[in-house]
Amino acid sequence: MVRNSLSKRMCLRMCPQLSEVVHVTEPTSSEKTVAEVGPSNSSEWENLEKEHRIYAYLAHCCTRSDVRVCVNEAISASSTDNYPEESIHNTLESRDRVGRLASYWSSKGNKNPSAPERLIYKLAGDLCIITEIGIQPFQAYFQSGLPIYSADFVRFRLGHPKGSMDTSDYQMDRADNETAHEKFTWTYTSPEFPMAQENCLQKFKLAEPVLCIGGMLLVELLGRVQRQEMDGLFYICVTHVQVWGRPLSPAFGVEILEPEGKFALKVQKYDPKCLEETSAVATTALQRRVLYLGRIFHMLRGHVVEVDYDWDENQDEEQDESDDEVLLG
Template structure:
């Protein structure tokens, strides 16, 4: 087959979709959309960059529409089937989700907690405030740094800690928690929980998240002011004085920038009053903030949100505009098919029953 001939239109819509959908790297899909006018139209028309993002992060299914910065450099794209408003919207979605896929693929892991919001209870405020859990030192001066719940006669009583993440959009991969060991109590007891669970979401309504950072003594109904869009499975917590890592089954895109830590059950009774407590020394969240490049605007009460690009990376814009050599990209796709798919000749319209058909001698014949 002559690679100078655009083979994609010959395969039909379904087969072409399957081929390009199999591209896993965002850069490869962006490059494929730059090969030719027909390839660009196909990628944009079928929303392949959006589909790639949805597969990785199902939370994006609640995107109502996307918005680009009004001051951004206008991306000059191949003309679509028409100059309709619908095509312009498809082009915009293609650029936004291509940029999002590109940013999500970066292997950069960092700490993601920006601030503590509230705890469901606090034993001695402010000495044992939730803010202490963000202190990297176990002690500040001669005082231990930790958060403590109020005591309870019920060992199954839960506690909740709420944090603000470093951005409206944040990819979270794991959460680390260190229970507190009371070195000033006889026997050095460790006040861990039985298990933990995590929720992620956003404030309800249009109020700014900072407006919820007001009741440091705790309010058991504080979390009702938030909508949780993700809930993790339960993880067992060890009664050990160490930073315990809880890795999520898959990376999660937190939409709205709020993390809830549920501490489920208590294992340690305090000798002084006979009540059960749970105490935490450190909390650390690892992942990848997508701000300031991205932001969201919640659309209540629908539960949808507007996905915003505040600023584009100039290198990504350049990549989306630069057309690659059509022969090289088509050859790459064909080699991928040859290595991974059965029945390529059938899809290309060749006769599979011709047993005497010559095989290509090397890659150049493709």
């Protein structure tokens, strides 16, 4: 399993974004003492063991941790109508009213109904598995006709800041940040999802869970459907933005290697219980493979051997796939 990089191959299957990882590190205290015998004495074997340990732990964290809210901080909006009363920071609040005041973000008005808007958020860690994103348009209950200022479509991008991972350099408390999205590298782009002109949290499930390396989310609101009666301009207003997934921090961190745009994956903290579970499952996978190969070997030699193993008739076809997935639990 170590020589064949099973755990790494499995992680790459789950998260293709990991193909940009050029090296992995772990806390020095986690390095295991290697016996002074055989091939394990080589630095190559030590690196293989370390890589296997890290990716097995990553696979465990990606699948065993609970899905929860992942949005952490509002960074900037491409425009804001009345700042700070209608700031992007209001979208972190799930209610459309706080006390007697309406809580929402509003773009500036535009004559062009095709003009887009962009909202940027920091997620709950530099590494997150994102599964679903929710957007709730704002219904102006204080305007005639109770208009809902939704967008036509929404699209999501995930990525990281260019250069430093410190997002304080990019957080700009002002009304207009039309070019803020250019300060980030976006490594994943979703399809466009149609939005309904409805006052509810609309959930957009990604086709596959996506690993966000860098912890940044861009919400692109495409097309305007509601014109404001008093000035004849089109607006987009959002009450709430929500993100669901599996944060991999504080167990894992990432270092952006500029200018290549590659990454270093870092284990910052091991959970001993998770390591024990991962090791036990990996051992089970190896035992299954050995028993399976032994059975095939004896069949090829024409021997009929009773093997103490309960083999399902469909298991032959599924063996290769199940071994790759066994660490997923």
